Amino acid sequence: MSEPIVRVRALSKNYPRQRVDASPWARLIGRVWGWTGALDDWRPLNEGLPVLKDVELDVRDGEILAIIGPSGAGKSTLLHLIGALDRPNHGTILYRGEDVTLMSPGRLAQWRNERVGFVFQFYHLFPDLTAEENVLVPAMVAYSVSAYAAKRADLRARAQHLLDRVGLGDRRHHHPNQLSGGEQQRVAIARALLLKPALLLCDEPTGNLDRKTGEQILDLLWELKESDQQTYIVVTHDDRLAARADRVVRMEDGRVVGEETAPVRAVIAAKGEDAEQTQVASVPPGVRPPPDHGNAGA
């Protein structure tokens, strides 16, 4: 394999937890200010809940890395930190040698736009936009009005191409509420791939889909990976997904505890017979998955 595209070194993240002995006024202030995130680490109000503890990880260029582990192990947190959606308390994340944690907010936004694609468990599409417009959002963010107007034809062609590849070429004018869960996830994948990012970060991409649709999404991801040669980091509970990854990293209690070998993965794959049950278990407790509209039949 080639050089690491991402190097994670000594990465720690504490989530703020309100101190039980904080005064009511301090709690109120914390709630109001905490909403904006400004006081997340304010010590008189919060005490840190360690979520990641000195994580070390290399992600090689062009590989599909699956991160597995029990709920609360810190998988998603690690993925969000790699995608710079959150800031670590300690440690570094190097993207091709550049420390992401030291980037200015503007540079970080540009980096996310150009280099990273996100696929989330709950798709997160813009309900007011059509499938094609949703796919085009990263390009709208990347370009000014005039630049976008100049490239509009090319960008629309690219969006159409991606929608064709995810099997939704004839649904591009449909709004998310007219698409099934699987179709929405495909639109989200097309959106993530529009600007050909080097890194695709998938947070439970099949976690909210039934087994058949989930498999279709996995097939699609692997197919796209084959043709575009990007690097995928996939956080998952789905053993079938982990079994197909180039490399699997297991996390427990905020630490990377080991790398699964191929034979172990074969065992994991064999274990995942009752995939439907696994699907249900993969939905975090207390979170009700949004209804699968299914009017288009994924």
Next chain:
Amino acid sequence: MYKLFLTLRYLTRRPLSLVAIVALSFSVWALVIAPSVMNGFQTEFHKRVRGTLSDVTFYGNRPFDLPEDPAVARALAALPGVTAVAPYIENPALDRHLRKIDYCFVRGIDPRLEEKVSSFADYLLSDREMFLAVNDYDRHSPERKADLDKMADTYELSRTVDREAIYKKLVDGDPEDPGTPTCLVGVYYMIAWSLQVGDKISLTTARETGEVHQDHSFRIVGAFRTGFSENDRRQVITSIPSLQGFVNVPGRISGYSLRVEDYTRAKDTRTELEAALSRGDLGRELMRKPLIAQTWDERNRTLLQAVAMEKLLIRIITFLIVVAATASIFLVLFMAVHTKVRELGILRAVGGTRLGVLSLFVGQGFAIALTGMALGLGLGILSSIYINEAADLIHRYTGWHPFPPEVYYLDRIPTRIDVQENVVNFVVTLTLGSVAALVPGVLAALRPPLKSIRYE
């Protein structure tokens, strides 16, 4: 690109944005139409105040303090900017009609000089106007009006005012009743006491000596309508010698009315007058007296201030309505921040900046304010132009007259659109709209992307 695209999309797909636009449109409409009607009234009011008064009035502290001296009149006429001078004398009186007693103000003038310093001549009524006025023409239905017009035609009442004839009767007396002093009365005075031209009124006054002069008769030779109900109800106009005889002050008058070339510079003339007075240009006798020179707006300061205050209050109230409407922008966008939390998170995840999210909301606020403002402004200007047509329509279909002509003696609702005022409205509303969007925008921008994405 995304800011423009999403702003337009959210505006067109969210009914709440349309509600905010409509609310703002109506408030801006009120902000345009109410002051424009007030401006119209103010202009009309100023015109009338100026019409009944001369530009500068020069009078004494006591009722008959000035001598009727042609030299003083000449000295006043020689002041820079002065185009005409007319003497006047005035005194309150009691009038008795049958067994009722009321008060009035008797003003003695030289009508030929007076018409040069005020709009007195324009207020005189023709026989036809008098007939229609005393028969309450303005209040009647179109059918009754047609009847009155027909009756006026039948009686062959004159449509024109023979001013010279009226002046002659006022100064020289009525040939039909020689020896009786003559007068002109306001149209409401006529209506109140059921009088007509040729009738006599009986006035009583106290002279300077304290002696009460009772039941002095004046014969009505004409009527006037100034548009000020107090004038039209309480004023009796006679000649200067008639009033001097009535109050027994021969050769003395109350003051002089001056017309100046440019009424906006009346204050300069007043200053000149005061200087001339102190130099003794108007005679040594006048130097010793406490005399007062006032411009037309100074004499009516309270009244003009009241109108200006009324206009200001209406502006403040309508402005508060606009503030309330811009608050709806705040609410709409504040709700949008809460309902679009995840979308904002995704926007940040795909490379949107804090500033981008902020400008997305400020842009929406600005667009709502701009659209609402433009609609309201257009509606307001159209309403100002066609307000009379609208009032006529309402009158035709409901029978209710939103602007009864007899209240202000105006056939049409006066409006005046002040461009400068509306430019200020435009800028202020847009600024308010953007500021109202700033708070939700800042809240949205400060929200960490991960919190937005994880938001349930």
